[in-house]
Amino acid sequence: MLAYAFAKKGWLEQPPEYSFSKFEGKAFLDAFVHARKGMIAALEKNSGEKAKPFRPESLETFFSGNASPEIFFTQFPQAAIRTEEALPACILALSGRHKNAGAAEEKKVYICLSGFVKSFEVSKKVFAEYRAGFRVSEAAGKFDAVEHYASLSLACLLFFGKSGNLKFLNVALKLNDFICSLDVQKLSVRETQLCLASLLLEKELAQKLFPEKGVPLW
Amino acid sequence: MKNLAILVFPGPRAKAYLNALAANKLLPEFAVLLQAKAGSNAEEKALLEKLKIPFFEVPSHDVNSPGTVEAVKLASQDFFIFSGGGILRKEMLSSGKKFLHVHPGRLPDFRGSTCFYYSIIAESDVSATAFFLADGIDKGNIVCRKSFGLPQTTDIDNFFDNHARAETLVQAVKGFAEKGFFAETPQDTQKGETFFVIHPLLKHLAIMLVEKNRRPESK
Numbered sequence: 411m412l413a414y415a416f417a418k419k420g421w422l423e424q425p426p427e428y429s430f431s432k433f434e435g436k437a438f439l440d441a442f443v444h445a446r447k448g449m450i451a452a453l454e455k456n457s458g459e460k461a462k463p464f465r466p467e468s469l470e471t472f473f474s475g476n477a478s479p480e481i482f483f484t485q486f487p488q489a490a491i492r493t494e495e496a497l498p499a500c501i502l503a504l505s506g507r508h509k510n511a512g513a514a515e516e517k518k519v520y521i522c523l524s525g526f527v528k529s530f531e532v533s534k535k536v537f538a539e540y541r542a543g544f545r546v547s548e549a550a551g552k553f554d555a556v557e558h559y560a561s562l563s564l565a566c567l568l569f570f571g572k573s574g575n576l577k578f579l580n581v582a583l584k585l586n587d588f589i590c591s592l593d594v595q596k597l598s599v600r601e602t603q604l605c606l607a608s609l610l611l612e613k614e615l616a617q618k619l620f621p622e623k624g625v626p627l628w
Numbered sequence: 629m630k631n632l633a634i635l636v637f638p639g640p641r642a643k644a645y646l647n648a649l650a651a652n653k654l655l656p657e658f659a660v661l662l663q664a665k666a667g668s669n670a671e672e673k674a675l676l677e678k679l680k681i682p683f684f685e686v687p688s689h690d691v692n693s694p695g696t697v698e699a700v701k702l703a704s705q706d707f708f709i710f711s712g713g714g715i716l717r718k719e720m721l722s723s724g725k726k727f728l729h730v731h732p733g734r735l736p737d738f739r740g741s742t743c744f745y746y747s748i749i750a751e752s753d754v755s756a757t758a759f760f761l762a763d764g765i766d767k768g769n770i771v772c773r774k775s776f777g778l779p780q781t782t783d784i785d786n787f788f789d790n791h792a793r794a795e796t797l798v799q800a801v802k803g804f805a806e807k808g809f810f811a812e813t814p815q816d817t818q819k820g821e822t823f824f825v826i827h828p829l830l831k832h833l834a835i836m837l838v839e840k841n842r843r844p845e846s847k
Contacts, residue, residue, distance in 0.1 A: 416827075416828060428825045428826070428827060428828065429825050430785055431828040431831055432828075433782065433831065433832065433835050434832075435832075435836075438828065438829075438832050439829070439832060442828075442829055527824070528822075528824075531824035531825070574750075575821060576746050576749060576750060576823070576830065577746075577821055577822075577823050577824070579830070580823070580824065580826060580827050580830055581824070583827040583829055583830070584827055587827075616829075619833075620833060623749065623833060623837055624837070624840060625833055625836045625837065625840075
């Protein structure tokens, strides 16, 4: 069987080259699904329980305490954007937690996520902090928090689920490649749960998109 | 073609452009030829000689090098066809010349990278847009757009991309030949999406959609 080549260990140090990737037909789809299934099984084992299907409501308890979309987006764009506040705020806004959100907040979620997406697509990193305009802060040095990558993936998948904007599914697939390159034994319970939620949501959305286009997957 | 030159960045795109323009008798009257980033520019040089296009060869592969900027500035033509080689920097964009580029996507809806694949998935169609380069990614004034439907080949990167761009360039230059000027329409820069290099899974989906919809005679 073809090996999936985009989730190798050391992903952050040497991200895979996505440009001009080769077309390998159905064998590639099989390799992708095999790699994702393997990681989902490993994460389930690490979490000690069989994963339930992804439920957006579960994110509310998961991120409560991290941030409030109401407060975050009222102040957005801040001079400094802290990832640990911004991404939970986006996720909660997208998961329906903030039911009174209007078009203005939806636009801010889009702008905020687009900033993260652009920065990640260029650097293949998610930093702890950004300056206005999503420029990388000198103090941002830290970029190895698994939670930030899984949170960005979740937020982008939720956004894709709502909007159908492929830019967000595309980046989530790359973020999940990073997740699949990780050693599950080294993940905390929280990281395990977040990574699992992200892979399950990706699976759910891909299972919808591909058959819709007449291409079976999974 | 009077008042039209081409900046030749060695590679298949520049050759596709020159051959398509030659086939339509729309050749530029001058060329600035760069060095190849890897390998040689001998094929492009031979093609320019064969097509009898006078050219100046710069000793650099960098589209923004001082020598390239100077060569472009010294040319008498106002319009340059851009055949790739990177993003043009301020020095080049403010050289007094206008650079006609063909983007592989329908602007302003599909900006950025690998747009053919995104539009195959989203719309079962691909388009290319000829526009003048300006500050900001794919945000300059539009000259023309051409829609191709779904490609009839799965070789998007190497074959279809160059073919679609060249056909769109021909349409843009034909308009210039007929009217004596490029009809420009400003873009709605607030509209559309900027895409990044497509993930291999989505690329496979796009190519499989093309495969599924190819006419029997093109298989």
